[in-house]
Amino acid sequence: xxxxxxxxxxxxxxxxxxxxxxxxxxxxxxxxxxxxxxxxxxxxxxxxxxxxxxxxxxxxxxxxxxxxxxxxxxxxxxxxxxxxxxxxxxxxxxxxxxxxxxxxxxxxxxxxxxxxxxxxxxxxxxxxxxxxxxxxxxxxxxxxxxxxxxxxxxx
Amino acid sequence: xxxxxxxxxxxxxxxxxxxxxxxxxxxxxxxxxxxxxxxxxxxxxxxxxxxxxxxxxxxxxxxxxxxxxxxxxxxxxxxxxxxxxxxxxxxxxxxxxxxxxxxxxxxxxxxxxxxxxxxxxxxxxxxxxxxxxxxxxxxxxxxxxxx
Numbered sequence: 220x221x222x223x224x225x226x227x228x229x230x231x232x233x234x235x236x237x238x239x240x241x242x243x244x245x246x247x248x249x250x251x252x253x254x255x256x257x258x259x260x261x262x263x264x265x266x267x268x269x270x271x272x273x274x275x276x277x278x279x280x281x282x283x284x285x286x287x288x289x290x291x292x293x294x295x296x297x298x299x300x301x302x303x304x305x306x307x308x309x310x311x312x313x314x315x316x317x318x319x320x321x322x323x324x325x326x327x328x329x330x331x332x333x334x335x336x337x338x339x340x341x342x343x344x345x346x347x348x349x350x351x352x353x354x355x356x357x358x359x360x361x362x363x364x365x366x367x368x369x370x371x372x373x374x
Numbered sequence: 375x376x377x378x379x380x381x382x383x384x385x386x387x388x389x390x391x392x393x394x395x396x397x398x399x400x401x402x403x404x405x406x407x408x409x410x411x412x413x414x415x416x417x418x419x420x421x422x423x424x425x426x427x428x429x430x431x432x433x434x435x436x437x438x439x440x441x442x443x444x445x446x447x448x449x450x451x452x453x454x455x456x457x458x459x460x461x462x463x464x465x466x467x468x469x470x471x472x473x474x475x476x477x478x479x480x481x482x483x484x485x486x487x488x489x490x491x492x493x494x495x496x497x498x499x500x501x502x503x504x505x506x507x508x509x510x511x512x513x514x515x516x517x518x519x520x521x
Contacts, residue, residue, distance in 0.1 A: 259511040263518035264382075272389045273510060276396055278407045279496040281418065313415050314455040316422045316489060317496070320507040327515075338396070353451050357444030358422040359458030362451055 223371035226342040227267045253331040253343060254284040255310060259320055262328045262347040270330055270342050277337045281316035284335045305370045311363030319355040327351035329369060346371055378520045385513040392506040399503055406492040413485050421485035423461025424475050437466040
């Protein structure tokens with residue numbers, strides 16, 4: 220279970236919605252589809268830019284973000300006043316065709332973005348992975364997460 | 375230990391270096407990688423299995439053992455894909471017996487050539503890029519400890 224961090228992209232949108240946005244709350248429209256990514260950048264002390272820079276490229280390793288529909292089936296919460304939201308449907312990255320970051324560098328962070336191109340788009344939120352020591356250091360490796368394995372908790 | 379502002383400045387420099395290395399990789403490998411990514415994922419895995427077996431057979435190392443070594447014990451969310459391992463094993467056996475590894479693993483020779491070309495294109499800057507990722511991650515971890 221990981222405390223999520225609201226991205227630098229999202230924070231001002233939510234602020235404006237809260238203060239000055241009026242009843243329409245039009246500053247943040249959400250998204251129908253999110254894309255899972257991972258980063259070699261630790262979540263604590265990260266910025267949106269460092270999360271994206273630390274993401275593997277869609278290069279030799281065959282890394283690519285994972286499409287995940289943003290609905291109540293894929294994300295379940297702990298009730299009317301939720302403190303925890305779980306990725307309730309198992310998901311996995313396509314098996315690698317080489318090392319993702321060309322080294323034994325671990326992957327400590329998972330994030331959601333609004334686009335499927337690695338290193339690009341807006342980061343929505345991110346959280347540390349437990350353990351933070353998994354690596355994709357060669358071909359034929361699948362990074363996968365069971366239902367409810369990724370959980371976001373309010374800080 | 376360095377103070378946080380120094381670490382953040384160091385990470386910024388490391389990030390610039392990493393981004394430059396990633397751009398170099400894209401310029402060098404982009405075309406070869408695109409050819410690989412155009413292959414359907416299961417066929418790509420079989421092709422990678424054959425390419426891996428050929429590489430280690432040529433080097434005199436055990437393809438299956440090398441494949442298994444990629445996922446050390448203690449890794450929680452990563453697994454070696456069974457289809458990939460099966461392709462490696464089938465191709466390795468075919469190579470030992472002088473048979474066709476592509477046929478044995480059910481891989482398209484064109485796909486195997488594409489994977490091999492991608493790996494070859496990457497080899498010249500693989501270590502530099504890996505080191506850039508490692509340094510960037512190291513500084514990020516230090517900042518996380520200080521935050």
